[in-house]
Amino acid sequence: MIKGKFIDNLPKIYGIYTGGFLVFIILMSIAEQAGMSKELIGIFFVSFTVLIYALIGWLSRTLQSDAYYVAGRQVPTVFNGMATAADWMSGASFVAMAGGIYFKGYGYMALLVGWTGGYVLVAALLAPYLRKFGCYTVPDFIGTRYGGNLARFCAVLVLTLASFTYVTAQINATGRIASVALDIPFNIAVYVGLASILMCSMLGGMRAVTWTQVAQYIVLIIAYLLPVFWISNNIGAGFFPHFMLADEVARIAELEGQFGFVKNSAADMATVPKGLAQITKAHSAVNATPWAFISLAICMMAGTASLPHVMMRYFTTPSVRTARRSVGWSLFFIFLLYSSAPMLATLSKISLMDPNLATGIIGKSIAEVQALDWYQNWNQAKLMFVSDFNGNGLLELEEFFMKGDAVVLATPEIAGLPYVISGLVAAGGMAAAMSTADGLVLAISNALSHDIYYKIINPKAETAKRLIVARILLVLIGFAGATIAALEINDILGSVIWAFDFAMSGLFFPLVLGVWWKRANAAGAVAGMLLGLASGTAYLIWVHFMGGAGFLGITASTFGLVGASVSLVAMIVVSLITEAPDSATQKMVDDVRVPSGKTILGKQ
């Protein structure tokens, strides 16, 4: 059936894969009708998909450094777009985003704008130039462009801090989903998640991660879109929800006015399990100040353009031109999910709130809600809670509590969809978290093995030895991430936002100016990275941990603004008071700006 090289057959292979996955969903729904238990369906979905990824990971094993670090630089535009989308859309995007929109509305939707707008910066400022550079890792670019091990080391430092903050959240998410779907305790599930992640990346590095990420994208996008379309059709909201939910959005605003946002007393709130919330913000009203919205969007955009696990995906395309187009495809595939998240939040909310719908629970008696099958399940998982604070026997809007993650995970059940959809959603969330974790773990271990071990410690190391070091580091970093994830320090989303701010503080200007400002030199870049990172971190500690008031409305979520501003000023001032880069470096920058010709590192 398949002849010739793997790369030439990609559409066919992934076409068959997608078809096979759809058949699997149909088989599972038949099995559900035939009486298969919920637990078994969940186990089947998660373990079947994870085994497929592991199989791809094993088939993509390699002993060549080009394949291990940059997938042989032969990933076609559209497929790289899909892989980047999976790399990008984390457990936070998949599991937490619709929940955030559900609870916080407009102020939170700055993330939608930020996490997409950043790609314009990636395409216009960085990706094509870094592709022309021909590096293996982001610190590789910094180290070669500015020269010197110190700059390289600083870049690795920022990369590790930002990516590690991010990866613990992803491993945490895989653990949470595995623990719900496979019905095992969380602290064991974290290591099950880790094992799945490592299986995808350890043997084949970037090559394996690329082809598993494409497979994961297909699973996650089906898992996200199917329930959105299904629920929308189910409640008669329209067959294409994205263009047809205006009435529902208006209806929610009407119901919000009717129910009101009543604040619970502190004593009442003390009885609510930690991390659960009630709706306190209007669904579609503009309820954040322009600055709160814009500052968050700016941080996410600049962070997007500085996060190394995204940037390194564009090192795998065959050319500069394809790298540029590939950014467009990445954003297109991301757009498919992001434009659906607010729709899912809308559908979820209307399903719960509207008394005219069979699924509506607000206004029903507390006893009736507590008897619901799905309520009992999610209550047991500590993701939902109701309490009759005012003692009238009826459920009020402010008496229903849910954890943000539950919006995506539980909505199919709430809306009365068959359980097979919930199993599918669990598999999708797992795919989203795994693909991002893989990209991040690989970014860190590649930077440590290539930039620290090979470029600084042992430049004479043979390929085989380098790849062994890379794999050992991969496992160690994975374990470190899982160990911290098991401690459950921060919400999934909290640490994700911090990762963007860290990356932005330390790397945004050193990367951008490396291409766009010839005069930038090593001393300036080092000052920019270190002072940016230090000031951003100090601000975070001050505001978040020491209860500082902050200034200019900059919060713990937007501390990147402080870091990046300091970084920019430091970099310009220090560059200007020190010597200009030598003519070889200036020539290098000139060459980076022209797409044709050999890559910079290919020449050396």
Add this chain to the structure above:
Amino acid sequence: MSKQEQHWEKTRGLLFITLAIWFVFSIGIFLFGAEMQESSIKPFGYPLTYWFTCQGSLAIFVILIFWFAGRQEKIDDEFGFTEREGDQ
């Protein structure tokens, strides 16, 4: 001015246009979020600001990147800087 300098000048020009459009739809319009929300323009019936955060800005970014890539390719072609087989 050398060929390479001209190429870079045009590239930089395209960058500024791209960033200007990007700025309008990622930052500019949200300065007027509250005002826009009251507008009688309602794409697909959604309130205007809400629509931009859900779909509008996002879709514009997708289109913008493809437009930018096309323009940049034209600039590269014009100066003969397009990659050829075997460049890598």
